[in-house]
Amino acid sequence: MRVVNFGSLNIDYVYRVDHFVRPGETMSAQSLQVQCGGKGLNQSVALARAGVETWHAGLIGPEGRFLKETLDRAGVHTRFVEETAGSTGHAIIQVDSTGQNSILLHDGANGRLTPEFVTAVLDQFSAGDAVLLQNETSCAGDILREAARRGMRVAMNAAPANETLHGLPLETLSWLLVNEVEGAFLAGTEEPEAILDTLAERYPDTTVVLTLGEQGAAAARGSLRARVPARQTTVVDTTAAGDTFTGYFLRRALEGASLEEALTLAAAASALAVSRPGAADAVPGYTEVLAAL
Known part of the structure; x- marks a missing residue:
């Protein structure tokens, strides 16, 4: 089983702050780190570290070559990571004293x-393979329709939540992964059980996965339900929590x-990932996760 991830590739500028910057406020950061990021990159690393044969498909600018090198070191196949003119995608991330984060994205090459x-990428795969994508790149609709036409199973992490999602054929998904904000955006309700009920009814052939932070995670497929609590840990940085969860769930x-x-x-x-700083660097290996269990 191979997974091809049409994934975002970002350079993350991570600022440690006492609290998130408020409107009109100027504040000094405690530190700055430049890291590999993008939900796509993080999820490819998580899949690979979970032991899945993973291929990443995406675009970078000239200054983003180290992102491809990071994927290579993690064991991700990067034949379909191509360099294009213009800037690489990037994110400005604030991490506060509790480990929570606030993220500002610029699409860059991810939007090209x-x-x-x-089509050229999917021509190299078959119905026995799977596709992963997020809402951080262009052509999400094309990816979903082409994958469905080829009989491939598709997982989508519907992040970030914006109007683009409403125009996508989400009914073609095998797995739809959302957090509370994304789930509420799609379902039109904020109560977790109502989010699951609404999305499971709307997409009866799709497994809907809802991450709930400190409240754990839940999933629904048709009338089937499952829920697990969050594992106790010291939270250092939540940046790659959802991406780690996605890779290991898949x-x-x-x-x-x-x-x-x-x-x-x-x-x-995910609990191991949030207990250490960083994004892709924080994703644990499969044997480490099994040992934690």
């Missing part, structure tokens, strides 16, 4: 994926495991 690029889901088994592995991996 074309339908031709999507590891189990692709194996045909139960919803509860997939949620349990993903929650353990």
Whole structure:
């Protein structure tokens, strides 16, 4: 089983702050780190560290070559990571004293994926393979439609939540992964059980996964439900928590495991990720996660 991730590639500028900057406020940061990032990159690293054969498809600018090198070191295949004119995507991330984060994104090269690029990549895969994507690149609709036409199973982390999501054929998904904000945006309600009920009814052939931070995670497929608590840990940085969860959940889901088994592995991996600083660098390895369980 191979997974091709049409994923965002960002340079993260991470500022440690006492609190998030307020409107009109000028504040000195405690520190600055420049890191590899993008939900796509983080999720490819998580998949690879979870033991999944992972191919990343995306675009970078000249200053983003170290992102490709990071994927290579993590064991991700990077044949479909191409360099293009213009800037690499980047993110400005504030991490406060409690480990919570606030993120400002600039698409850069992530917004320059074309339908031709999507087709050329998917021509190298088959119905036995799976596709992963986020809402941080262009051509999400093309990816979903082309993958469905080829009979491929598709997982989407519907982040960030914006109007683009309403125009996508989400009913074609095998897995839809959202946090509370993204789930509320799609479902039109903020209560977790109502989010799951609404999305499961709207997409009856899709497994809907809802991450709930300190409240754990839940999933629904049709009338089937599963929920696991969050694992206790010291929170240092939540930046890659959801991305780690996505990669490890898919590891189990692709194996045909139960919803509860997939949620349990993903929650353990996510707890390890938030206990250390960084994004891709914080993603744990598979044996480490098994040991934590």
